[in-house]
Amino acid sequence: MNERGIRIPGWAERVAESLGEGPHVVVTGISPSGNIHNLREVLVAEAVANALKARGAEVRFIFHADTIDPLRKIAPGIPESFKEYIGHSLSRVPDPEGCHDSYAEHFLVPFEEALAEMEMDIEVLRSHELYEGGVYTGVIREAIEHTDELRNILQEVSGRQMPEHWSPFLPRAASGKLTGSRVLEHVPEENKVVYVDEDGWEDAADYSKGEGKLGWRVELAARWKALNVTFEPFGKDHTSRGGSTETADRMSSEVFDYPVPGRYEYEWISIKGQGAMSSSKGIVLLPKELLRIMPPDALRKMMLGRDPSRAIELDLAGGFPRFMDEYRAEAGEPYVPFTHLVTVAQTVGEDADAAARMLRRGGYEEAARDRERLARDLYYARNWAEEWAPESMRFRLTDKEESFYNGAQLDDEQREYLREVSGRLEPGMDGEAVQEVLYSTAIERGLKPKRAFAAVYRVLIGKSSGPKAGPFIAGLPRDQVVERFSV
RNA sequence: GGGCCGCUAGCUCAAUUGGCAGAGCAAGAGACUCUUAAUCUCUAGGUUCCAGGUUCGAGUCCUGGGCGGCUCACCA
Numbered sequence: 001m002n003e004r005g006i007r008i009p010g011w012a013e014r015v016a017e018s019l020g021e022g023p024h025v026v027v028t029g030i031s032p033s034g035n036i037h038n039l040r041e042v043l044v045a046e047a048v049a050n051a052l053k054a055r056g057a058e059v060r061f062i063f064h065a066d067t068i069d070p071l072r073k074i075a076p077g078i079p080e081s082f083k084e085y086i087g088h089s090l091s092r093v094p095d096p097e098g099c100h101d102s103y104a105e106h107f108l109v110p111f112e113e114a115l116a117e118m119e120m121d122i123e124v125l126r127s128h129e130l131y132e133g134g135v136y137t138g139v140i141r142e143a144i145e146h147t148d149e150l151r152n153i154l155q156e157v158s159g160r161q162m163p164e165h166w167s168p169f170l171p172r173a174a175s176g177k178l179t180g181s182r183v184l185e186h187v188p189e190e191n192k193v194v195y196v197d198e199d200g201w202e203d204a205a206d207y208s209k210g211e212g213k214l215g216w217r218v219e220l221a222a223r224w225k226a227l228n229v230t231f232e233p234f235g236k237d238h239t240s241r242g243g244s245t246e247t248a249d250r251m252s253s254e255v256f257d258y259p260v261p262g263r264y265e266y267e268w269i270s271i272k273g274q275g276a277m278s279s280s281k282g283i284v285l286l287p288k289e290l291l292r293i294m295p296p297d298a299l300r301k302m303m304l305g306r307d308p309s310r311a312i313e314l315d316l317a318g319g320f321p322r323f324m325d326e327y328r329a330e331a332g333e334p335y336v337p338f339t340h341l342v343t344v345a346q347t348v349g350e351d352a353d354a355a356a357r358m359l360r361r362g363g364y365e366e367a368a369r370d371r372e373r374l375a376r377d378l379y380y381a382r383n384w385a386e387e388w389a390p391e392s393m394r395f396r397l398t399d400k401e402e403s404f405y406n407g408a409q410l411d412d413e414q415r416e417y418l419r420e421v422s423g424r425l426e427p428g429m430d431g432e433a434v435q436e437v438l439y440s441t442a443i444e445r446g447l448k449p450k451r452a453f454a455a456v457y458r459v460l461i462g463k464s465s466g467p468k469a470g471p472f473i474a475g476l477p478r479d480q481v482v483e484r485f486s487v
Numbered sequence: 488g489g490g491c492c493g494c495u496a497g498c499u500c501a502a503u504u505g506g507c508a509g510a511g512c513a514a515g516a517g518a519c520u521c522u523u524a525a526u527c528u529c530u531a532g533g534u535u536c537c538a539g540g541u542u543c544g545a546g547u548c549c550u551g552g553g554c555g556g557c558u559c560a561c562c563a
Contacts, residue, residue, distance in 0.1 A: 160560075235558090237558055240490045240559040243560095270556090309492080311491085311557070392524070443520065450522055452522075
């Protein structure tokens with residue numbers, strides 16, 4: 001546990017131990033599309049940063065967003081007209097929905113908000129601001145001066161021939177495009193390169209002012225040096241042989257003369273029923289969506305799993321209630337089983353007082369007392385019921401007209417049964433007593449329990465089955481039940 | 488082809504950095520006048536993918552192999 005009560009996992013402690021004294025700069029970086037792998041990466045970094053802090057090291061914890069990167073392709077849901085911005089920096093492309101200053105901000109801001117909701121102590125850096133602020137000026141100059149060595153490394157690692165005119169620096173042309181230009185000359189005393197663009201126009205770009213960027217693989221190594229990075233987690237797409245870390249490692253030690261930062265390789269997350277996460281296929285899960293159904297620490301537990309170097313499959317549907325109960329049990333506090341919260345939430349909507357009454361009837365006195373926490377738990381349960389729950393667990397109370405209509409579909413035996421039950425319900429009956437009335441009335445009338453209960457559910461929630469009937473009805477206002485049963 | 492991950496009870500997964508293989512659900516028996524994702528009690532369930540190796544001791548570490556998933560090609 002650290003001072004904020006966040007548990008430090010064993011694997012993170014081991015990583016921290018291997019990193020030495022410090023001071024440390026822990027960085028985690030994403031391109032601004034913000035899916036759940038990114039969250040896993042950020043949480044891995046956070047766990048290591050916390051472990052380092054717990055060991056007494058000085059730690060700077062950075063979230064690096066690739067805002068200067070060029071728009072590559074039109075993601076699903078983005079207007080076709082955005083094709084004209086391909087090759088432009090995301091920080092200079094308009095927001096497709098018009099709600100933020102740029103395309104980059106549109107995707108970054110919700111992620112930033114989620115980080116704030118997670119109460120994460122992290123410093124957010126936008127790459128276009130780093131370039132514009134001159135943070136990379138020195139490493140860019142170094143990179144351009146060592147163009148041949150960098151090219152050799154790329155060729156050796158990837159086994160491919162790089163073009164003759166290859167440059168580690170991509171100047172931004174007058175058109176706004178970062179791609180397609182060719183660097184002709186370096187003017188180090190002015191921090192500029194002279195380039196020729198796609199159309200043959202010659203111009204100069206000032207790399208101390210963000211008028212261009214380093215190519216991705218070079219930038220990775222350059223960033224380590226420019227920000228003094230000592231640890232960065234990577235997904236397996238980067239750590240494959242021939243991948244970006246292999247090139248960056250060599251560039252860092254052979255060209256930039258900077259020790260390769262510590263590393264943790266994490267595995268992918270997939271969602272049960274949806275398959276692997278893929279922003280290009282539109283299978284994306286945003287941290288904010290998950291914070292709608294569980295508190296931040298539960299999300300940490302879920303995303304990190306036993307060990308983030310293992311692949312996991314998230315079960316957000318049928319298996320989720322058990323996960324939540326386990327999480328609550330680990331916290332060591334009394335809790336209401338999640339499935340029960342789901343029933344309560346769907347019954348009372350946002351009425352926390354009504355929920356408290358229902359919970360008291362069910363014997364959850366303590367949970368009913370802490371109104372603030374109850375409201376939060378109901379929020380999670382209600383969202384889960386609406387967004388993830390299997391159909392069998394979903395219901396809502398029918399309104400008066402619907403109930404009347406459903407009642408009219410029942411046969412005479414069922415209607416008479418309901419009328420008799422409503423006459424036998426007394427104020428203050430607990431769940432068990434109601435259950436007894438429901439069951440014995442059916443037996444006495446020679447009505448099969450299955451059909452009797454089906455009638456009950458039909459007029460209350462419009463389905464033929466539902467939550468355990470006795471406690472459920474005991475938690476509802478009696479007048480409402482009597483009204484529904486008078487068919 | 489290279490890399491990463493997985494393979495443990497019928498199913499989903501645990502096993503705290505080598506120390507008596509466990510849990511939830513499913514199954515079987517019993518109880519409750521009992522519809523439900525029912526509840527309570529009990530039972531059974533295993534060559535930990537295969538073959539070697541290290542060790543007093545291996546699900547765990549090493550070597551080789553099988554099957555499955557994912558990932559990599561200068562694109563960030």
